[in-house]
Amino acid sequence: MAMSNVLQQMEKFGVFLPRYLSEASANALLQDLLKFPEEFDSRVFSFTAAAEPGLLYQGDGFANLDFVFLPKLAKLPGKGLILSNTCDMDPTNEKAVPRLVVYSPIFSLSRFQAQLVSAKSNAFAEDYIGKIRRQEISQLFYLPAGPQTSEESFVDLAQINHCTREMLTKEQVKTNRLFSLNNTGFYVLLFKLSVFFCRLQEGIDRK
């Protein structure tokens, strides 16, 4: 895309982009969104939060979280994607109530594909996994393979668990944080959360 055209689109798209981004970052995000869903790859994990070791970011991947899948009561350890807002998890922001962190489980895409093949067919599984990869299933957030998540995976935004913020100590954040999303990954995550939870087309007049 010609630079003049990019700048023209930037002006129009500007109201939808986070205003704290530098021009270079906004331009990179714009280019990524233009190519979406192609090239939604391991670069979404390129943001490193090393400078803020204790801070949790919305969209962080985290290991050794506890999951309870009701109605079963067994507690399972696993990886999850943090859905809470970054500000709400910042210990320096004083809150009058205990902080809770909400997160959803991260599932193996390859193992899920094997289940689909077993229950359906190769063709069905391949087609459906393609939809997940292209972020076409509203409640599933696809994650490409990356340095800390060696295989492709996905998050079910409906299977939410929670813990207290205090359970995720600075040391645990340092040890168990798998990744933080870059601007593109975060933007797509927020869009998916918005579509899944916040769309205003229920068609019900609540008078």
Place this chain on the structure above:
Amino acid sequence: MTATGVIDYKTWAAAPTALVLLLTSPFGAADTNAIKQIEQSRAELEYFHPSTYAYLASTEAVLTSDEIFCQFAQKMIQNTEDINPDVYRILLDNRENLLL
């Protein structure tokens, strides 16, 4: 906003604060103090956008535009579907083994 409830994209682009307030605030548009406060802190408003642009993105004006945001929104809205019930049952029945 038109009589049919479709928000014109140009209107949104020109006056995002008022629309953000209309769409997200319990105060309603009549609360001028709320509008004033939001106008004063527009630089911090970006976190309001995600909860509103999903709505905006599904409006006719956006879905028929060829601007980049609109193209992205079209992919994210028009190409999105509910999870297949059979597929979801397989996921729920096997989630303990699928959990990474």
